Amino acid sequence: LGLGGRSITCRESLTELTSAIAMCRCDDKRLTHSVLESACLCVPRQYEAGSFNYNMNVLEILERVVVKPARGEQGNGVSVDVRLPEDLEKAINHAKAYCPDVIIEEYIPGEDLRIIVIDKEVVAAAVRRPPQIVGTGQHTVEKLIKKYNRRRKSATGGESHVPMDDETKRCLRTEGYGFDAIVPAGEKINVRRTANLHTGGTIHDVTDDLHPGLSEAARNAAQAIDIPVTGLDFMVPDVSGPDYVIIEANERPGLANHEPQPTAERFIDLLFPQTAANS
Numbered sequence: 001l002g003l004g005g006r007s008i009t010c011r012e013s014l015t016e017l018t019s020a021i022a023m024c025r026c027d028d029k030r031l032t033h034s035v036l037e038s039a040c041l042c043v044p045r046q047y048e049a050g051s052f053n054y055n056m057n058v059l060e061i062l063e064r065v066v067v068k069p070a071r072g073e074q075g076n077g078v079s080v081d082v083r084l085p086e087d088l089e090k091a092i093n094h095a096k097a098y099c100p101d102v103i104i105e106e107y108i109p110g111e112d113l114r115i116i117v118i119d120k121e122v123v124a125a126a127v128r129r130p131p132q133i134v135g136t137g138q139h140t141v142e143k144l145i146k147k148y149n150r151r152r153k154s155a156t157g158g159e160s161h162v163p164m165d166d167e168t169k170r171c172l173r174t175e176g177y178g179f180d181a182i183v184p185a186g187e188k189i190n191v192r193r194t195a196n197l198h199t200g201g202t203i204h205d206v207t208d209d210l211h212p213g214l215s216e217a218a219r220n221a222a223q224a225i226d227i228p229v230t231g232l233d234f235m236v237p238d239v240s241g242p243d244y245v246i247i248e249a250n251e252r253p254g255l256a257n258h259e260p261q262p263t264a265e266r267f268i269d270l271l272f273p274q275t276a277a278n279s
Contacts, residue, residue, distance in 0.1 A: 001271060008271045013229050014252040015271065022227040026251040029070050029103055032225070039224035041217060042245045044106035044235075049092050055104065059088050064107035067091035069099030073250070075196030079167055081107050087170060094167065108245045112195040113206070113234040115214065116253055116263055117222040119270045122215045124261035125207045127239060130190045131162045131200030135183025141172060142179040145191055152200055162191055162200035203257050206239045213242030225249055228270060 001008050009016045014023075025031050033046050047058045048070070059065060059082075067088065068078040077098035079091035088104075095102040116124040131152070133144040142164070149161040162168060164179070168191055172178060175189050183189060195201035218232050231253025236244045255263035269276040 003272050003275065006272060006274075010271075012252055013255050013267060015229070017228045017270070018251055019226070022225055023251050025225045026227065026230065026249045027071055029068065029248055030101075032249050035224050036221055036246050036249075039220060041221055041224070044108050044245050044247065046103055046105045049095075049102040049104050052089070055088060055092065056085055058104050059083075059085060062104070062106050066105045066107050067095050068103050068105065069095045070101035070103050072098045074198040075194045076198075078194050078196075079170070080193035081174070090166065090170075105247075108235040108247070110235045110237045111239060112201075113214070113236050113239055113244075114203070114253070115210070115218040115232045115234060116230075116255070116258055116261075117218050117232065118229050118263070118266045120219060120222065121266070122207075122210070122218050123266045124205070124258035124263050125210045125214070125239070126203045126205050126258055128195035128197065128201050128203050130192050130195045131202070132188055132190050133183070135185055135187040135189070137182065137185035139182070140179065141177050141181050141183060141189070141191070144183065145179075148191075148200065152202075156197065160197050160200055168192060197254070197257065205258065205261065207258075207261050209239050211240050211242050214239065214244055217244055217246065221246055221249065227251060229253070229267065 001010055025035050033043050037043050049055055065082050066080050067082055077095040079094060082088050082091050092102050112128045114126050114128055115122055131148060133148050145162050152160040171191060171193050177189060192199055197203060221232050222230050231250040232246060233248040234244045234246055255267055
């Protein structure tokens, strides 16, 4: 992008203004955790997967865990709310398909909150919810998921859908269902535990409801990472309250997902400050 004598190279919301160091801090979730913890921000307990006995000991300590690749995006290889030893080993092997280094992290229940920070200011906040199907009393889970996927693909230009994979099968099993089961009319089932848009999740704007403490934590996190544009993933019991845990930081967050908030405008103001409305 260029204006007058100024030009900026972009890849979506990632630009040359983001340093390689800041990218590294976001790319490796172990490093993100370390940086945020050092800044006295709330983060979940985190361990790196090791031997079978070590992993089982971590599961015994935490009881409910999230397993994810140390490096990755879009929810690939992530298993949420793993409780059984056999599921833990499967989740670790699944994560290793995306990265050889795997994290076992404390599972934090609550709302999955994404906060966008641009140029040290909170611009948008949205709750992301896992994909959910509603029973008809006639259709199988598989058919209901396929119907849900058609709607999500249409609404997102093909970007969002629920994978028909082992992780979906595990999540369904915790709900007491399989792909061939008939769901009673009106019953709601979460078919994934992750709320990532790329695996079928939905997004709901909550910017006006955001507690000032959450905004402050997001600004402090962006400052600790030293990044001009970021999407910070929080788990919170309530967006109108101050309690939080920061899970991840994204160096290339989707800005269009946060309409009607002015994410694109604030992004351009960052790149070309001479065009900002208040300049």
